[in-house]
Amino acid sequence: MNLVFRLAWRNLWRHSKRTWLTTGAMIFSNVLLIFMIGLQFGMYDLMIDNTLQTLTGHVQIQAPGYKDDQKMRQSVADVAGLASSLRTELGSDRVAARGAAFALVSSEDRSYGIAVLGVEPEYEGNVSTIPGLIKEGRFVNGPDAAEIVIGAALARNLRIGLGQELTLLGSGRDGSFAAAVVTVVGIFDSGVADFDRSFAEIPLRFFQDMFYMDGAGHQVVLTATAIDDVPELQRRVAELLPAGEELVVHDWDALQPGLKQAIRADMSSAFFMYGILVILVAFSVLNTQLMSVLERTHEFGIVLALGLTPGRLGRLVLLETAIMGMLGLLIGALLGAILTAYLGVNGFAYPGMEELAAKFNLPARFFPELTLPTLLAGPLVVFGFTILSALYPALRLHRLHPVEAMRAV
Amino acid sequence: MHMFAILARLAWRNLWRNHRRTFIMLAAIVLGSWAMIFMTALMRGMVTEVIKDGISALPGHVQVHHPKYRDDPSVANLIPIPDSEMSAKFAAAGLKGWASRVRVPAVITSEYDSRGVTLLGIDPERERGLTFIDYDEIDGRFLESVDDPGIVIGRKLARTLETEIGKRIVIMSQDPDNEIADRGFRVVGLFTANVTAFEEAFVFAGKSTTQKMLRIGDRTSELFAVGDDYRNVDAVYSQVTELVDAGVEVKSWFELDAYLGTMLKVMDGFLLVWVIVIFLALSFGLVNTLVMAVFERVREIGLMLALGMKPRNILGQIIIESLMLLTIGLVIGTALAWLAVQPIKEGIDVSIVAEGMDMWGMSSVLYPELLLRDVILANVVVLVLGFFASLSPAWRAAHYEPVEAITKV
Amino acid sequence: MTAVRCVDLCKTYHQGEEKIKALDHVTIDIVEGGFVCLSAPSGGGKTTLLNTIGGLDKPDSGEVYIAGRRIDNLRKGELAELRLRNIGFVFQAFNLIPVLTARENVEFVMQVQGVAAAERGEQALEILQEVGLAGLEDRLPADMSGGQQQRVAVARAIVSHPALVLADEPTANLDSKTADGLMELFCELNERHKTTFIIATHDKRVMSYAKRLIRMLDGRIVDDIEQNAT
Numbered sequence A: 001m002n003l004v005f006r007l008a009w010r011n012l013w014r015h016s017k018r019t020w021l022t023t024g025a026m027i028f029s030n031v032l033l034i035f036m037i038g039l040q041f042g043m044y045d046l047m048i049d050n051t052l053q054t055l056t057g058h059v060q061i062q063a064p065g066y067k068d069d070q071k072m073r074q075s076v077a078d079v080a081g082l083a084s085s086l087r088t089e090l091g092s093d094r095v096a097a098r099g100a101a102f103a104l105v106s107s108e109d110r111s112y113g114i115a116v117l118g119v120e121p122e123y124e125g126n127v128s129t130i131p132g133l134i135k136e137g138r139f140v141n142g143p144d145a146a147e148i149v150i151g152a153a154l155a156r157n158l159r160i161g162l163g164q165e166l167t168l169l170g171s172g173r174d175g176s177f178a179a180a181v182v183t184v185v186g187i188f189d190s191g192v193a194d195f196d197r198s199f200a201e202i203p204l205r206f207f208q209d210m211f212y213m214d215g216a217g218h219q220v221v222l223t224a225t226a227i228d229d230v231p232e233l234q235r236r237v238a239e240l241l242p243a244g245e246e247l248v249v250h251d252w253d254a255l256q257p258g259l260k261q262a263i264r265a266d267m268s269s270a271f272f273m274y275g276i277l278v279i280l281v282a283f284s285v286l287n288t289q290l291m292s293v294l295e296r297t298h299e300f301g302i303v304l305a306l307g308l309t310p311g312r313l314g315r316l317v318l319l320e321t322a323i324m325g326m327l328g329l330l331i332g333a334l335l336g337a338i339l340t341a342y343l344g345v346n347g348f349a350y351p352g353m354e355e356l357a358a359k360f361n362l363p364a365r366f367f368p369e370l371t372l373p374t375l376l377a378g379p380l381v382v383f384g385f386t387i388l389s390a391l392y393p394a395l396r397l398h399r400l401h402p403v404e405a406m407r408a409v
Numbered sequence B: 001m002h003m004f005a006i007l008a009r010l011a012w013r014n015l016w017r018n019h020r021r022t023f024i025m026l027a028a029i030v031l032g033s034w035a036m037i038f039m040t041a042l043m044r045g046m047v048t049e050v051i052k053d054g055i056s057a058l059p060g061h062v063q064v065h066h067p068k069y070r071d072d073p074s075v076a077n078l079i080p081i082p083d084s085e086m087s088a089k090f091a092a093a094g095l096k097g098w099a100s101r102v103r104v105p106a107v108i109t110s111e112y113d114s115r116g117v118t119l120l121g122i123d124p125e126r127e128r129g130l131t132f133i134d135y136d137e138i139d140g141r142f143l144e145s146v147d148d149p150g151i152v153i154g155r156k157l158a159r160t161l162e163t164e165i166g167k168r169i170v171i172m173s174q175d176p177d178n179e180i181a182d183r184g185f186r187v188v189g190l191f192t193a194n195v196t197a198f199e200e201a202f203v204f205a206g207k208s209t210t211q212k213m214l215r216i217g218d219r220t221s222e223l224f225a226v227g228d229d230y231r232n233v234d235a236v237y238s239q240v241t242e243l244v245d246a247g248v249e250v251k252s253w254f255e256l257d258a259y260l261g262t263m264l265k266v267m268d269g270f271l272l273v274w275v276i277v278i279f280l281a282l283s284f285g286l287v288n289t290l291v292m293a294v295f296e297r298v299r300e301i302g303l304m305l306a307l308g309m310k311p312r313n314i315l316g317q318i319i320i321e322s323l324m325l326l327t328i329g330l331v332i333g334t335a336l337a338w339l340a341v342q343p344i345k346e347g348i349d350v351s352i353v354a355e356g357m358d359m360w361g362m363s364s365v366l367y368p369e370l371l372l373r374d375v376i377l378a379n380v381v382v383l384v385l386g387f388f389a390s391l392s393p394a395w396r397a398a399h400y401e402p403v404e405a406i407t408k409v
Numbered sequence C: 001m002t003a004v005r006c007v008d009l010c011k012t013y014h015q016g017e018e019k020i021k022a023l024d025h026v027t028i029d030i031v032e033g034g035f036v037c038l039s040a041p042s043g044g045g046k047t048t049l050l051n052t053i054g055g056l057d058k059p060d061s062g063e064v065y066i067a068g069r070r071i072d073n074l075r076k077g078e079l080a081e082l083r084l085r086n087i088g089f090v091f092q093a094f095n096l097i098p099v100l101t102a103r104e105n106v107e108f109v110m111q112v113q114g115v116a117a118a119e120r121g122e123q124a125l126e127i128l129q130e131v132g133l134a135g136l137e138d139r140l141p142a143d144m145s146g147g148q149q150q151r152v153a154v155a156r157a158i159v160s161h162p163a164l165v166l167a168d169e170p171t172a173n174l175d176s177k178t179a180d181g182l183m184e185l186f187c188e189l190n191e192r193h194k195t196t197f198i199i200a201t202h203d204k205r206v207m208s209y210a211k212r213l214i215r216m217l218d219g220r221i222v223d224d225i226e227q228n229a230t
């Protein structure tokens, strides 16, 4: 081992308790940071997934203006054809066409105004979780069957069950009266009653006939394999759009502007907290290293008198700090990884979280995420601040005068 | 008492002996307690806003419904007591605020489009100031009486329906016999809401007008009452319970909205966790400082023991020193947090993440709320935990052998 | 009446393999109002004996009595109380509390005893004057010379008129004139209040003030002579 390193190592253990307390502060905040960051990003991923996977998808093709006004006539011509050509061009099944309209659904007893979505039965399941959430019956079948799937809460409120008929009333694309009778073939349950009350799905072709869409629809919904691939998907889809038709491609951020902002709002308060934690650790290190320099004034005076430069002494102090920081980083990362991995398997719950989580389509137990970035981000920042806070004590050494220093006790 | 004076004096002088160390530690405590209290104020403000907005949307602190209404909010589930009878009782009871309303799902249709909404038949005078509608911020005018023939809708809905003030729309719902009940209204006002989703969800008409349209005579869907403090609704709750007969359901706001209800509790818990985390981050430095202080004072501690001071006096001295340090830090930190809140008392604009805040149920202006209760909580927690953290170094100091300590170099 | 009685005290320190007998079957009786000098070469066991008598150190075997009360088996708290009320200490090396001024150091013991502020302030000033430190009352120990610090320690040891004063090399850092002054002060207190003094010293001049001179060597008493004070 290098002599300077050995010297630094021994100096550290002259006050082992102090060194451990300082390292302890680092370990504490590292473990906390790894856990919190893991939890946070795990939660964001869930929020994004759960919000987008139910209906929105990652990318949508729409007519200009449809996103904000959602009017019937802001439509995409030959929507099924477009979806099918995209499937071939992209070589992906995760593309589905939809139409959307407002209608009054009536059972014998009750009527509710809801959104009615026309979906491609064979592809809808690739872009939305609704077909998978069917609790009773099955999903709509066949392109133009007079069938409908509705939410559990709506079924309850309409007092209707499988096999019974519902009347749909609305207005077609041209403003004319649109009506149809459909049979309930499936009931889905997402767990959020208000969401389940708000819409129902029928086959796309049937939708187009009923609302006089003339083959048009309102959206082509696409999902990417991973959220990071969305920009690439959006770019390719934009290139593949048919020429001459005015269409726009929105990504999920444009479709659900609240989502990213909600994450950003949450992130800024989280980072404020992390920042405070890191600075407190830095103070702890500053205190320790300053003390360790001050109490060695006499000894430093002697080596300065012997001809060592303050710069080399400063480096010694920095090396001591780096060793301590490295200990904190390694032990902290290890413990943090163990804790997070454990909770990543067993989940983490906090009293009252269930109710809060439900509002954001989140489960009651959270599973923190453990990836290299979530593992190392916190500890590396702590390490950086540790070194930074040792600079002051290290630089102070330049002001040391050998003779005066030796007089100090 | 005289002993305390001696110990306090020794502790105070010792504190300033190593002023650099004390200052660094103080800076850490100041930062920590500032962050605790400032963050708490922001969070409190946020939660209060969410809850107040939530309560103004519900609305009210306590609501009365037909027992089945909440799962099936239709015209079939009206409060079984005639409105005039209830109103007479409530008017005599001297509640701070209350109102009854008709609340049913409906379809609104303009020349161009239709949407599903919640129709509220209200008594505009009774509800003034109790809901999220600010009567003075209306485009056009708000409803003027229970039999006002006009309707007030949200600005966003008006855009979707391509309608405007002065134009006619049709509201369609059901009467108790499942017959279609509809009526044409002239749009007399457009409202704006903090939470933009409300602008699409609710439309307001006069209570009597609505009752006539729905053919429900003197009946309403809900009655709500407001007390002085949303935190304490027990009084209003029992008052309301006494006024209505059995056969209805009385619920307070935190039962009506699980999200809002748990929010308050979770926030209390979260704030305590936050305070404790900050304290723990500080505690390493605190204990370290004390360990160093005790270490460099071994000889004088031995001397004091030799002169006849009791071990518990030494223990006391170290603990007093620690508490002094914490108290100074807390006082400064609390003062700074108070100062930091002053310039943003009128609200900070966080509209860059407005839609995100919307998603969390918050408005885009944040009013920090510095509660005495929270300040006390933070200070007491730090002092109490600080006391326990100081015990170990203080205990060690108190149990030195005087002879050994005094001869130690 | 005996002020201090030591019966067959033994104390052995282990330095690795080596055993050092710091006290080796020491038996002494010191009468009330005694004025005893302990003399021994360095490492002879003076400090160990004084610490044992003052209850700071426990003997391996043997008994110690102060004013007829056995103290070697007392608990820590009782010993602290005993030292506080009955014994004045002057230590060989580290004597003063660094954060307290000369006057506060002198007042310290009285303050812990609970003496009223006015009374102890007056007494502290008086005694500091007597040890020749008038004008230095408000200095911190760090700002005083070794001799001055020593005298503050002496002042503290005697200010509350304890029945027994144990002084370890009280004149070590003093010039002969100041040392004489200090010894005369001790003698006067000894006469006036019947205070018992046990003083460990190398200094021949100090020994000449003693009524009784005990010589030690390697933890044993080798000589014990009554002498007439000059």
Ligand SMILES: Nc1ncnc2c1ncn2[C@@H]1O[C@H](COP(=O)(O)OP(=O)(O)OP(=O)(O)O)[C@@H](O)[C@H]1O
Pocket (backbone or CB within 6 Å): C013, C014, C015, C020, C021, C022, C040, C041, C042, C043, C044, C045, C046, C047, C048, C049, C092
């Ligand atoms: N804590 C200890 N550990 C080991 N040996 C000790 C310890 N304290 C004292 N001794 C030994 O006991 C013997 C007596 O020591 P003591 O301090 O009583 O001598 P002294 O007569 O006061 O000497 P001096 O005149 O130098 O102060 C010495 O040999 C010393 O080395």
Ligand SMILES: [Mg+2]
Pocket (backbone or CB within 6 Å): C046, C047, C048, C092, C168
């Ligand atoms: Mg000695």
